[in-house]
Amino acid sequence: MQKFTFALFAIFCFGFASLTRGQEPRAIILFTAENLGPGDLDQDRILLPNLKMLINESARYNSFYSSSARRNVAFHSMYTGQDSGISNIRSEYKTLPTPQEATPFLASELTKLGYLTTFIGTWPYEGDENYSPEKLGFQLFYGQINDDKKQSLRFPKSLNFANELIELNNPDIPRHFTFIPGTDIDKPISYNQFRGTSYAPQILHQATLKFIDQQINDKSKFFLHYAHSGLEPGLNAKQEDYADFLGRIPDIPYSGQKGFSPLYAPRANQLALLQELDRHLGDIIDKLKSNEIFKDTLFIFTSPNTASDAGGRDLEFFNSLGDKRGMRGDYYEAGLLVPFLAHWPKILKAGNINQDLSSQTSIFTSILSVAKNESKPLFLPKTELYWEDQAYLAIRKGSYKLIQKQSLLTPASIQLFDLSSDPKEEKNLAEEKASEVKSLLEAAAARHIAHPSAPSLFDPKVEAPPTE
Template sequence: MKLYTLIRLVSLSILIVGCQSNKKESGIKKKEISKPNIIFILADDLGYGDVGFNGQQKIKTPVLDQMAEEGIVFTRHYAGSTVCGPSRASLMTGMHTGHATVRGNPRWTKSGNPVDISSSDITVAEELKRANYNTAIIGKWGLAENLTEGIPNLQGFDYFYGFNQHLNAHHYYPEKIWKNDKQITIEGNVMMDKKGTYSQNLFTNNALEFLDNQSSDQPFFLYLAYTIPHYELTIPEVEKKQYQDQDWPLREMKMGHYRNDKNGHVTYASMVSRMDKDVGLVMKKLKELGVDDNTLVIFTSDNGHEYDNTDNEFFNSNGVFRGRKRDLYEGGIRMPFVARWPNKIKAGSKTDYVSAFWDFLPTACDIAGIVPSSQIDGKSFLPTLINSTAQQKHDYLYWEFNESRGPIQAIIQGDWKLIYFVGRDYELYNLKEDPEEAKNIYSQNLEKGDALKALMLKARTPHPEFPLERKMK
């Protein structure tokens, strides 16, 4: 798989892997042409409650709300982790954090050295290459801190434009950015002064250009990984007009590593609405190109919000849920999720099917008509998308997290959720009866707690860089 990708970088004449090279018959070619296109749009630190279709009242997200009216909303879709690195690794590899190569953000390793996605990991892009898809990642990759085997062009992507590493992705006026395996200069950008071209413009324009360049005889997979609304909080002044006259209190933001604009509430809302508008440009382009009916578009977020103050909520970014980014409570891992696919997904649908990031790889494979080439944790949610009764359910979902108050483990089985602050306390919740996770009922349900504890022990394999031991930083 990796060798194939390396060869592709050297010679653009190699279009399909060996097992497909003899498929000359017109019937096969027709079948390949009819394969659906897939666009996966990922927000960065957007909360469950930050979108209109999940109840947001202050921030306007008309495009995403329209997607919900024309598609399906998952009310119990979970991120791969509560921070971006391991969440994105889970999305790409179909593995939860008990089995994944990347289980934490770069500096939260035992050695202090970052762990990247490896050459042995098989990504969704590599899988789709087997089905002759043209593949692109635009935006934040964040899985190649070492700039070695983790870079996107060695992980199945034909085209990459964006950030390999986390730190550079913190800023919206980058002076340099990666285009495939080369770092290019963004002329006129001054990161510290927030001058030049806004990165959101760069990503959206690249995405539209990628779509314009697709041929009619090859399906495509576009992973559009926006950095909005991750700190830093900044946006061009012209984008703030719809919120500047709101009678909102000032939440004053300070300058430092993050070159924040002063008015936090107005800036945050404007950033989310700007992203919504850009999703609309992508949808418009699909219609212009005549491929709208044959394209599945998914929108979600990588983990819970960081901006809203849970002690004094303004936007209610986590909805009714407890917690935020870096928590394994629902507010940290339950994500907004909407999918649109005309004539395949029933308009205005909603499901409480329990799914997670590691389900995307098998779903993409299912859509492409292939079987995942390695053992994974995910299950295809294609049956739920198309309202089929063939949907398989998870026995459980599992997370582990080393940062902050960690290590923390969490496991969900049906409506039951067990959280373990390693070496300290267990918390048990029934999410159907108590979605806010307000009442710890562990001591009243020891038998259920013990069953979930036993399952939690089986859910992971050891990782030398991510041991479940307290680490102070």
């Protein structure tokens, strides 16, 4: 750990030139927490005082959509303002498509405006050199580039701190594992192999607080994307937090049958991770308030993707999906709706609840508008939202939502829902609303732009499914 301590000291003693400030934000913080569903902020299993405080002091958007059921697509949308009909990243590819030339990235644009741009957390594009933090405009990076599937997400063997590899005191922990037949999964000792001693989210959180301290002392303008692990699958919480909840609620061991590491008490781990998320959020806001710059901070809290039951997560017990249909990976409402809070008191009213349609594409335009000191409405409502994957498309226009699944072997399947009267998407109106189906398919076709390195089954002359 001596190497780690020295690296932190070296990194955070590095100063940046003080910049002249106008009416633009002193700080812009995009706080994304993994795998939060539309019901997670309102669950009643655990008190989340810091999230509640942020809700009270921010504008809340209850019809805010992820731009994709895929994490890497969602991040790309936030960084470029492009939805998945335009973006060259539209699915979970083994090899990412070649970046589009001259694409403006959020961090690059903010650098031009005098902001120090920093990413802390788990990088969504693994080790692809074309999509490195530097290539996407970030000047500093602290976190994980998870191209090693043998490393645990929360107990990895190393972290990257400003291009220096920091070794952690963790053993090899498989990211995905199922017990061999005959293992006694009711014994806690069977799960010890999936927990290390150096807990990455806590290390990264301390790095975040030190980074903010440094920028406050330097009087620098900064943009921080804090990609918090949140409820990312592989729900092994820090031992101290986990122990607080173990045995306090009914629990059933998870043996790894839905991917990721087994958990002796998955519900206790999820409660511990919600507590951790709330505490980390509170630490950052308290630091900004104590230095009297929270009022000069554009602070956004959201999730790149909605909730999934992967890794043993109990969605029903925590009401993570609310009363909506679906989950992460599909195109029903609960597969796309994510929590969204925005704090910028010069434009946004505290406690305001907005029901207008909006999506992650508006993060790019709204952050740049504020950074340029443009007094424009933020997160403007959309009249139409569009999503696509390799074999799926979905479009929402007004109250109608259409989902189409394309196949090379069978006719396309189409579902149409009227969300004003059927918010749970239970009644398929495709047959009785032929004119609406036709209109929405035409609108979807206009939103789809073929890209040579990101083919889909909606492109002409596609003869085989693209490589996933």
